[in-house]
Amino acid sequence: MNIPNSVNDAREVAGKRLPRMVMDFLEGGALDEITLRANVNDLTAIRLQQRVLRDVSTMDLSVSVFGTTLRTPVGIAPMGLLSLFRPDADVALARAAHAAGTVFVHSAWSGTPLRDVAAAAPGSVWSQMTFWPDARLVEQHLQRAHDAGIEVLVIAADVSVSSKRDRDLRNGFTMEARPTPRSVLNAARKPRWLWHFLTGPRVTFGDQSVDGKPMSLKQMQEFMEQENASATWADVERIRAQWPGRIVVKGIMSPDDARAAIDSGADAVYVSNHGGRQFDSQPSTVSALPAIADTVAGQVPVLADGGIRRGSDIVTMMAMGADLCLVGRPVVYGMVDSGTPGAERVLDILTEEAAVALAFTGTSCLREVDRSVLSR
Template identity: 40%
Template sequence: MKAARARAELVSVDDYSKAAHRVLPRMIDDFVRGGALDERTLARNAAGFDDLWLRARSFSAASQVELGTTVLGSPITLPVMTAPTGASGLLWPGGEAATGRATAACGTIMQVSAGSLQSMEDIAAGSQGPKWLQLFLYKDRGLTTEFLQRAKAAGYRAIMVTTDCPVHGRRERDSRNGFTMERRIRFSRLVDTALRYRWWLRMAGAPQFSLRNFEGRATGGLVDMAAYIASVLDPDVTWADLDWLRGQWDGPLVIKGILHPDDARQAVAAGVDGIQVSNHGGRQLDGTLATIDALPAVVDAVAGKVPVLLDGGVRRGTDVIKALALGAAACAIGRSHLWGLAVAGERGVAAVLDILAAEMRNAMMIGGWRSVADLRRVSVCQLRRPDFQRELMNA
């Protein structure tokens, strides 16, 4: 009865966020929840959706709506993917594979982090749904080439090159916590452990934490391996390197981290197959544009040549609708699915995706949009921007 009551109370992504906060040790919770510096970009990612208002039409209610679409050749039943989130296995044993199973069951795409605790091969083998691999350009191009070869052999449908991580951002929550990924209970953590013992109990039987994709190249514990990865990131990547990468990978290539329309145009000219508007969840450069604020200019710059995706701040199905109305082909969720994972593993991730789908379906039925293809820029308005209003008047 108690478990059933708890599930009944989890009716929104925010509910899962609060429940995850109660379950996770503070150090892990802050690692998931935090952003760079003052976390202004992190906050704006979510708040930016609040400035957009839906324009429903009268006598247009749709008794049935279609949420499905196709992205880079993969049909999906929901225009919401799970974004690449490093070390998500810290939240639940085998967390990456659990996310993959839930994402596949919901009929959408999992974007897999290169910094997963499980190997890309194990994650790919864990479920049948389509998967894309996040990739960084490393100083050692041999390492980059190795990842590309492994991804192809494991059946990944696309590669996502992340552009906004030449170095790690300054995340003050992690610094204050002395963030480590060890399970040893130190004296300073005893109180936190006592309050959140469920995490320790469920992780006790999990394999030793390790970034499996880098085994054989980095030794020591997880902290040592994370330091190794930071040391091999290439801070001097240029557009010429993207040209090199395009020659190494013959499948779909998505560039993740675009905020400027000029970069979007250059990415298209370089032959990418998709663009993901992203600021790394506000974890890299604080004070940079929120993704929903950057989206319209990027969509206009691309002019329909490639699909544009968005991640950052999506907490409601109506957020997804607003992004699609502004031209996104689909959205990706990071923290939102991690909160579900922290609370209930695979079932929690599926529940979060189901909540977003139900919210989308409800809003579209009321607003009169029978499919995601019906969503247009005129479907939203932004009251604080007069130029946006003029654009709507001329639509």
């Protein structure tokens, strides 16, 4: 196992292990990837204010969400089709989150049934869903989440339509799976990935099918294409009436939508532009976050993801008003090489870096950080 010292290190190793088309699927964004780049660039453009000679001998990086204390301020965002990176990916990431004392959000488009992931990391798994045109799928999802002991439901509100990803189209990496000859040749040169892919558990697609059996790739393709462009806030209210646990609405990028989410019964808002994979004409999450946090004004927790690659980014997000940060790509980079330990290592790196950055701002408790730590 390579022991990375940074997210960048882990990314480099993942790039060596994964076929180009799979790495592109992980890293790519919508269209010209403007929003994807903005997520990272805007975070790195924000500077923190150094303060000296304040007692930072005891650092507290824990955060509190829904009355639960998480040991680290960074959770794992929902990601579909993780089995393409490693067949045991969902369980590996859920276990890493559990070991680090944080949460893993299982995607509705996962390759591993929710109950299996929930059983592998008791109490650490949240479940992401969305509004499918077939209302039976929504009902079934709620039932499955309930049966698996899930307490927190994350509604992806930003998938009513979906965007093109040019990298995937170029590689022929579409759900019809027509990789270009070049992509196939490249995959053949990644023996470890190929070995895992060919010998690991058969890649099926989760537990979403109407008859309860795991989906085939073809069924998953049809399922992912089921967008519900007519979904509205009334659908959130309907879920609110049915779901006894917590509800988080993901994909909030405007203060007005944050207000609508709270009015519809959400217990938290999740500021996210889907890691730049959906709408490529919008700002970074860190630039949208302060106005949203001001509107929410502490009524419910604010979650945020997008572009976090260093611990200082976590401090910045928290200073801008986040109560919990999440990452997508960074933990996958770590997980590709060694499964749970690699992902856990990435969570540790981010937490350790956040602790040092926070100490340099003269603050010892991350929960108390505010905009005064930003350099003007």
